[in-house]
Amino acid sequence: MAMSMNxxxxxxxxxxxxxLESNWTxxxxxxxxxxxKPIAGSLILVVMYSIIAGIGGQTDIGLFHYMYVSxxxxxxxxxxxxxxxxxxxxxxxxxxxxxxxxISPSNFFVYMxxxxxxxxxxxxxxxxxxxxxxxxxxxxxxxxxxVNWLLFIVVMFIGLACVMxxxxxxxxxxxxxxxxxxxMNEGVAGIFYxxxxxxxxxxxxxxxxxxxxxxxxxxxxxxxxxxxxxxxxGIDTALAGISTVDSLWILSISTIVFAIxxxxxxxxxxxxxxxxxxxDMTTAY
Amino acid sequence: MTKYAVETSDLCRDFKVRQxxxxxxxxxxxxxxxxxxxIKEGExxxxxxxxxxxxTTLIKILCTLLLPSSGTAKVMGHDVNTHCQxxxxxxxxxxxxxxxxYGLLTVRENLWMFSQFYGMPSKLAKRRIDNMLEIxxxxxxxxxxxxxxxxxxxxxxxxxxxxxxxxxxxFLDEPTLGLDVNASRLIRDFIHxxxxxxxxxxxxxxxxxxxxxxxxxxxVAIIDNGKVLAxxxxxxxxxxxSKESALKLQIKQIADVKxxxxxxxxxxxxxxxxxxxxxxxxxxxxxDEAIVADIISxxxxxxxxxxSVEKTEPTLEDVFVALVGRGLxxxx
Ligand SMILES: Nc1ncnc2c1ncn2[C@@H]1O[C@H](COP(=O)(O)OP(=O)(O)OP(=O)(O)O)[C@@H](O)[C@H]1O
Ligand SMILES: [Mg+2]
Numbered sequence: 095m096a097m098s099m100n101x102x103x104x105x106x107x108x109x110x111x112x113x114l115e116s117n118w119t120x121x122x123x124x125x126x127x128x129x130x131k132p133i134a135g136s137l138i139l140v141v142m143y144s145i146i147a148g149i150g151g152q153t154d155i156g157l158f159h160y161m162y163v164s165x166x167x168x169x170x171x172x173x174x175x176x177x178x179x180x181x182x183x184x185x186x187x188x189x190x191x192x193x194x195x196x197i198s199p200s201n202f203f204v205y206m207x208x209x210x211x212x213x214x215x216x217x218x219x220x221x222x223x224x225x226x227x228x229x230x231x232x233x234x235x236x237x238x239x240x241v242n243w244l245l246f247i248v249v250m251f252i253g254l255a256c257v258m259x260x261x262x263x264x265x266x267x268x269x270x271x272x273x274x275x276x277x278m279n280e281g282v283a284g285i286f287y288x289x290x291x292x293x294x295x296x297x298x299x300x301x302x303x304x305x306x307x308x309x310x311x312x313x314x315x316x317x318x319x320x321x322x323x324x325x326x327x328g329i330d331t332a333l334a335g336i337s338t339v340d341s342l343w344i345l346s347i348s349t350i351v352f353a354i355x356x357x358x359x360x361x362x363x364x365x366x367x368x369x370x371x372x373x374d375m376t377t378a379y
Numbered sequence: 380m381t382k383y384a385v386e387t388s389d390l391c392r393d394f395k396v397r398q399x400x401x402x403x404x405x406x407x408x409x410x411x412x413x414x415x416x417x418i419k420e421g422e423x424x425x426x427x428x429x430x431x432x433x434x435t436t437l438i439k440i441l442c443t444l445l446l447p448s449s450g451t452a453k454v455m456g457h458d459v460n461t462h463c464q465x466x467x468x469x470x471x472x473x474x475x476x477x478x479x480x481y482g483l484l485t486v487r488e489n490l491w492m493f494s495q496f497y498g499m500p501s502k503l504a505k506r507r508i509d510n511m512l513e514i515x516x517x518x519x520x521x522x523x524x525x526x527x528x529x530x531x532x533x534x535x536x537x538x539x540x541x542x543x544x545x546x547x548x549x550f551l552d553e554p555t556l557g558l559d560v561n562a563s564r565l566i567r568d569f570i571h572x573x574x575x576x577x578x579x580x581x582x583x584x585x586x587x588x589x590x591x592x593x594x595x596x597x598x599v600a601i602i603d604n605g606k607v608l609a610x611x612x613x614x615x616x617x618x619x620x621s622k623e624s625a626l627k628l629q630i631k632q633i634a635d636v637k638x639x640x641x642x643x644x645x646x647x648x649x650x651x652x653x654x655x656x657x658x659x660x661x662x663x664x665x666x667d668e669a670i671v672a673d674i675i676s677x678x679x680x681x682x683x684x685x686x687s688v689e690k691t692e693p694t695l696e697d698v699f700v701a702l703v704g705r706g707l708x709x710x711x
Contacts, residue, residue: 099498106495114483190479194540197442199467200496369446371394371439 103200104208111181111212128216132169132224139165140232142293157295160326162234164292164316166224170254171290171312173217174210174261175283181209182268186375193374203360206265210258236323246322249342253315256349263356266363270370272377286312297332304332311348314341383453384548384581385418385441390450392436392605410436412605413450418598420547421578423570425596426585427695429703433605434585435474438550441583442472455548470548473541476556478533482526486517486536489525490543497544504543511539514569531558538566542573551584555591567595589695599695601702608702617693619701624668627689628661633681636661642677644670658686 116124143158186192195205228234264279271278289296289307296307307313317333318341320326328334336344367373392411397404411433418424426434439445441454443463451458457465480489487508494504512518515535520528528536534557541549554570555563574580586592592599593613600610609616636650639661647664663674671690678685 102495102498106492110481110484110492113488114481189481190477191481193444194472194479194493195496197444197467197470197472198493198496199464199498205496368444371445373444374439 099199100201100204103204104211107205107208108212108215109208111209112215115212115216128219129223132166132220133227135165135169136162136224136227136232146294154329156326156329158232158326159234160291160295160320160329161293162228162232163225163320163323163325166221166228167253167316167319168287168290168292168312169221169224170214170217171257171260171286172283173213173220174257175264175279175286177213178206178210178261178265179268179271179279181206181213182265183271186373187377190374196373202364203262203357206262206360207258210261214254214258234325236325240324242322245338246319249315249318249322249345252342252345252349253312253319256311256315256345256352259349259353259356263352263359266356266360269363269367269372272375286310289313291316291330291333295330295332297330299332307332309348311345311352314345314348317341318345382420383417383456384420384422385416385424385452385454385583387414387416387437387441387452388450390414390416390437390440390452391448392433392440392445393448409605411440411447414602414605414607416600416607416610418581418583420581421574422597423574423582423595424584425592425599426583426602427587427589427592427599427699428585428602431604432602434602435552436605437602438472438474438552438583438585442470442550443467469546470550471541471544471546472550472552473537473554474552475534475537475554475558477537478530479537480525480533480540482524485522485524486512486528487521489536490540493540494543499544507543507545508539511543515539516565531562534558535562535566538569542569547579548581548583551582553585553587555586555588563591567591570595589699593695601699603703609698613695616698617695619698624665624693625691626663626665626668626671626674627691628663628674628678629658629686629688630661630678630683631686632657632659633683635681638677638681639663639674642670642673644673659683 139158139161143161146157182192185195196202225234225236229236260282264282267278287293289299289303290310290312291307296304296313299307313333314336317330317336318338321338321341333341390411391409391413394408394410395405396408414433414437416437426437428434436445440447440452440459443454443459443466446460451460453459454466455469457463459466481492484492490508490512491504494508499507509518509521512521515538517532517535517539520532520536525533525536534554538554541551551570555566558566570582570584574582584591584595596613598610598612599616601608601616609619611619632652632654636648636659639645639650640648644666645663646666647662649662651660652658653660663670665671668690675685675688
């Protein structure tokens with residue numbers, strides 16, 4: 095009973111998220127948006143690389159590939175971190191459905207997982223567009239036949255599980271924040287952006303920065319992605335010494351740890367929200 | 380032993396609020412103070428009270444949205460603090476006067492999705508949704524996007540969302556707020572029928588409309604400032620402020636009015652013949668309104684016929700004013 099119920103909730107919350115994210119009633123702007131936005135993002139990277147290359151006099155094209163792949167896959171992290179808070183705030187204040195979902199017998203945690211998955215699906219589209227644009231127009235040397243796809247799938251699976259657990263922890267905290275306060279998520283996303291090897295290798299960070307980077311699972315995830323796709327490998331000297339198998343272990347274990355912590359944070363947020371009466375809060379502007 | 384759908388004991392809920400925005404000094408609002416309410420299974424129970432009385436707060440606690448500050452509340456036998464999952468299997472809630480739902484989805488999609496969040500079997504869900512759309516006179520809107528509905532139509536859709544899961548206990552927070560006369564009527568009739576169809580069902584509703592409380596509710600609690608001031612049947616509540624009720628009758632003229640005087644329970648009796656119309660006016664003050672039936676049945680025995688009946692009695696509104704000290708809409 096509980097299992098089949100959770101499956102239903104998961105299925106229909108994913109469906110709901112997909113409907114709301116993709117807005118098929120208006121497919122044209124949606125498609126333009128989901129193509130144009132990632133491409134614009136890629137072009138900004140080109141500019142950033144030119145500046146970095148110009149200042150440092152560094153001409154290693156590997157750095158560009160490093161940045162390009164990392165940024166493309168970082169979209170998953172950014173989308174989930176920003177998106178999950180919107181889900182809670184929109185359900186609560188815009189659609190006014192949060193309280194009805196909350197008092198239903200369904201597991202709210204499963205509901206949030208469904209909504210997160212649909213975000214990941216929509217983001218997958220953007221990541222594919224970005225990668226394809228890179229390969230066809232910017233000379234990103236992706237050798238599709240040379241990739242160990244099995245390893246890639248395993249890495250993606252663990253990585254996305256990790257990102258989701260961050261998202262769910264933030265969902266718990268989003269119960270407590272009002273609609274206009276997105277600071278928390280920007281902060282978390284910002285830390286990942288700076289310290290996980292997204293726009294520059296962590297090896298250029300000061301020692302304390304490298305130590306911080308090395309406890310963040312996203313660092314290992316992005317490095318594993320780069321290695322499996324064989325793009326920008328070896329640029330990050332700080333990670334070069336850690337074998338792929340070790341990275342995979344570190345990623346898996348930290349994902350499990352973060353997932354457990356996330357459940358705790360979610361439950362705590364839920365409890366505090368219920369005791370303060372925030373589940374159906376509406377903020378006056 | 381009576382089974383209670385809702386049982387609260389010394390239930391309190393405080394809110395800390397900032398007095399002035401931005402200032403750190405906080406004051407405490409006692410939204411509920413030692414509320415003791417027992418609602419039997421099968422009862423249609425009404426909460427009546429002015430704005431800010433604590434009605435919504437009570438509903439929120441009972442439907443597991445809000446935790447109590449102190450005291451206990453049990454819903455369907457389960458404690459709201461510790462067993463909210465058990466409670467959620469058995470309840471649903473609708474609050475009126477709000478536009479809830481995913482505007483991009485159609486009415487049916489919205490309802491379908493919620494039916495799945497309640498684990499309803501697919502066939503049953505489909506059948507019930509269609510059936511209830513019919514009842515709520517919303518069938519022609521079933522494939523319309525929710526955002527295109529009027530406020531009243533959205534509220535009806537929200538009612539369907541609440542009732543379609545067939546809860547044992549449903550909380551209705553001002554279900555007819557903002558609805559036109561016909562829609563309100565429809566909803567009241569629906570609630571009434573829903574209760575009759577399965578006598579174990581329980582409803583807790585809040586309202587600002589006296590008629591609604593009087594017409595629908597088996598029992599009514601009057602609350603103000605978080606305190607329950609009175610709780611009884613509308614009939615008994617009215618007896619609180621006046622034990623007597625008055626009855627005026629106009630009948631075809633009769634010669635002898637003696638039999639009326641001797642009916643037990645008649646406290647006061649007067650009459651007046653009107654030869655021009657050929658009628659007699661009778662006026663009674665009764666100890667109990669059950670006696671009305673005795674009086675009415677006496678009339679044919681005297682060889683007369685009733686032309687008109689007028690009963691004057693205290694209204695629930697009078698009770699409310701007497702207890703709360705002011706009218707429900709601020710008009711004294
Ligand atoms: N989240 C909250 N934060 C602070 N105060 C609150 C909160 N919710 C309710 N209150 C206060 O608690 C009291 C009771 O509010 P409640 O909403 O229960 O009243 P009500 O009887 O439903 O009124 P109405 O008829 O206007 O709907 C009010 O004084 C209100 O200001
Ligand atoms: Mg209210």
